[in-house]
Amino acid sequence: MTALLSITGVTAFYGAVQALRGVDLEVGKGEIVALIGSNGAGKSTLMMSIFGAPRVRDGKILFDGQDITHMPTHEIARLSIAQSPEGRRIFSRMTVYENLQMGAAVAGYAGFEANLEKVFAIFPRLKERLKQRGGTLSGGEQQMLAIARALMSNPKLLLLDEPSLGLAPLVCKQIFETVKRLNEQEGLSVFLVEQDAHHALKLAHRAYVLVNGAVTMSGRGADLLRDPKVRAAYLEGGAH
Amino acid sequence: MEIFLQQLINGVTLGSIYGLIAIGYTMVFGIIGMVNFAHGDVFMLSAFIALLLLLLLTQMLGLAAAPAFVVALVASMALTALWNFAIERVAYRRLRGSFRLAPLISAIGMSTFLANFVTVTQGPNNKSIPPMWDQVIAITSGGAYDVTLSYKQILIVAVTGALLAAFWFVVQKTPLGRAQRACEQDAKMAALLGVDVNRTVALTFVIGAALAAVAGSLYLLQYGVVKSSDGFVPGVKAFTAAVLGGIGSLPGAVLGGLLIGLIETMWGQYFGSDYKDVAAFSVLAITLIFMPSGLMGRPDVEKV
Numbered sequence: 001m002t003a004l005l006s007i008t009g010v011t012a013f014y015g016a017v018q019a020l021r022g023v024d025l026e027v028g029k030g031e032i033v034a035l036i037g038s039n040g041a042g043k044s045t046l047m048m049s050i051f052g053a054p055r056v057r058d059g060k061i062l063f064d065g066q067d068i069t070h071m072p073t074h075e076i077a078r079l080s081i082a083q084s085p086e087g088r089r090i091f092s093r094m095t096v097y098e099n100l101q102m103g104a105a106v107a108g109y110a111g112f113e114a115n116l117e118k119v120f121a122i123f124p125r126l127k128e129r130l131k132q133r134g135g136t137l138s139g140g141e142q143q144m145l146a147i148a149r150a151l152m153s154n155p156k157l158l159l160l161d162e163p164s165l166g167l168a169p170l171v172c173k174q175i176f177e178t179v180k181r182l183n184e185q186e187g188l189s190v191f192l193v194e195q196d197a198h199h200a201l202k203l204a205h206r207a208y209v210l211v212n213g214a215v216t217m218s219g220r221g222a223d224l225l226r227d228p229k230v231r232a233a234y235l236e237g238g239a240h
Numbered sequence: 241m242e243i244f245l246q247q248l249i250n251g252v253t254l255g256s257i258y259g260l261i262a263i264g265y266t267m268v269f270g271i272i273g274m275v276n277f278a279h280g281d282v283f284m285l286s287a288f289i290a291l292l293l294l295l296l297l298t299q300m301l302g303l304a305a306a307p308a309f310v311v312a313l314v315a316s317m318a319l320t321a322l323w324n325f326a327i328e329r330v331a332y333r334r335l336r337g338s339f340r341l342a343p344l345i346s347a348i349g350m351s352t353f354l355a356n357f358v359t360v361t362q363g364p365n366n367k368s369i370p371p372m373w374d375q376v377i378a379i380t381s382g383g384a385y386d387v388t389l390s391y392k393q394i395l396i397v398a399v400t401g402a403l404l405a406a407f408w409f410v411v412q413k414t415p416l417g418r419a420q421r422a423c424e425q426d427a428k429m430a431a432l433l434g435v436d437v438n439r440t441v442a443l444t445f446v447i448g449a450a451l452a453a454v455a456g457s458l459y460l461l462q463y464g465v466v467k468s469s470d471g472f473v474p475g476v477k478a479f480t481a482a483v484l485g486g487i488g489s490l491p492g493a494v495l496g497g498l499l500i501g502l503i504e505t506m507w508g509q510y511f512g513s514d515y516k517d518v519a520a521f522s523v524l525a526i527t528l529i530f531m532p533s534g535l536m537g538r539p540d541v542e543k544v
């Protein structure tokens with residue numbers, strides 16, 4: 001399998017604090033890859049560093065064979081990588097519709113109407129809220145909007161940082177099913193950070209465990225799900 | 241009554257000009273959180289460029305007033321925009337993200353530089369253009385006082401109105417305007433969506449300068465004179481307008497401009513023109529103390 005995203009030896013700092021300590025990770029074309037780890041492990045930092053914010057200090061990031069390590073953030077976005085970031089980051093003084101337009105802009109609004117129908121099919125709630133300001137949506141609705149916004153640009157690689165956060169279990173399940181369907185039907189590659197390790201590992205083809213800024217384990221999702229160390233740290237107690 | 245009506249007309253004219261300048265303050269503040277203290281001087285610079293071109297075109301090349309004014313206006317917009325583009329690049333961009341006072345101090349430096357540069361090259365005194373379009377329409381006649389509306393006043397209000405409508409459309413309805421608003425709300429997220437934040441900020445400075453240049457050219461047309469220190473007082477008044485309207489709010493800037501224009505002319509009429517500047521600055525102080533988010537400040541309905 002050819003790697004769509006390849007991260008090697010990446011380190012990142014916030015001032016003097018080191019958040020990533022030499023991370024190696026790959027997402028293949030057509031793969032769903034999950035990243036799990038406890039709070040503060042550096043998962044969101046890794047997601048954002050793919051976009052150069054924060055900029056990595058050492059190491060290399062390749063997307064589709066192209067070195068993007070030092071590329072400006074907005075240019076990386078133009079390579080058809082989309083992110084639904086931590087904290088959702090909805091434009092709160094823009095309407096739902098305008099937020100979706102913002103998502104589509106980078107792709108020159110290619111297939112805008114079709115994409116709109118697609119995200120409405122996934123999140124019918126958004127269609128009802130189209131004229132409402134982003135800031136007045138409920139937390140769960142904002143999460144839906146963040147994912148929908150990312151899908152508006154026809155991405156090849158979708159980065160999802162805790163998509164299930166704040167969502168009702170049913171909606172959560174629906175999102176995971178959507179990710180799976182987009183992956184199977186459209187070949188969308190997905191790199192996903194998730195607190196809900198159980199569901200993430202079940203969904204993902206492969207997964208990585210991040211501890212204190214370094215990858216400590218990786219393998220097939222199903223294998224990690226059975227691994228006693230993973231179970232002890234991330235599944236038992238919180239498991240369903 | 242007639243006098244009140246006359247001052248109403250004068251106040252709206254002056255207020256239009258303040259409103260156009262205030263937009264530059266409010267947009268820059270909205271997108272990078274900086275009070276661009278050099279903006280008033282950009283207005284003054286634009287008036288000087290228009291003045292020099294008008295004199296050149298009418299006196300030396302013998303062009304008629306109307307085409308000369310159009311050329312002067314457009315050239316002034318272009319050159320002023322270029323100037324603001326350059327200072328953003330040189331004096332502000334690198335200071336973004338450093339401590340809050342840094343760009344402010346840099347802006348004061350640019351303001352001082354420009355005001356002094358113009359003083360040195362053009363002298364400190366008023367420079368004037370020959371009178372043009374002095375026709376007036378009498379609105380009332382036969383009373384103690386004839387209320388008039390000049391062609392220039394009509395032109396100023398009409399140009400301002402048309403420009404604001406076009407500008408409002410760009411900000412609200414075009415991809416460019418959306419990118420601008422997105423940077424204002426969350427620049428990092430905008431970048432994740434492919435918006436070139438630096439370019440958008442630069443564009444904001446360019447648009448702000450172009451609007452200030454329209455204000456500067458219209459100011460010159462209306463009052464006939466400009467001097468190198470004219471960046472300061474009208475600049476602070478336009479800033480007051482932006483604060484009064486709610487800094488960051490575009491309709492607020494226009495409303496604030498009109499109010500400051502009216503307050504100033506009315507005050508000048510009824511309490512003597514010696515203290516008309518005091519009136520405007522008192523408004524600034526009162527607004528900052530009692531209503532810091534202004535008349536149309538942001539409704540904060542945000543979830544975090």
Ligand SMILES: Nc1ncnc2c1ncn2[C@@H]1O[C@H](COP(=O)(O)OP(=O)(O)OP(=O)(O)O)[C@@H](O)[C@H]1O
Pocket residue numbers: 014017019037038039040041042043044045046086
């Ligand atoms: N802007 C920042 N400035 C300073 N330190 C930061 C910043 N952002 C994150 N950190 C630190 O970097 C480390 C990694 O943070 P990160 O947000 O990547 O963790 P995470 O794995 O996403 O955690 P969570 O599961 O809670 O979202 C943490 O120790 C955090 O305190």
Ligand SMILES: [Mg+2]
Pocket residue numbers: 043044045086161
């Ligand atoms: Mg996180």
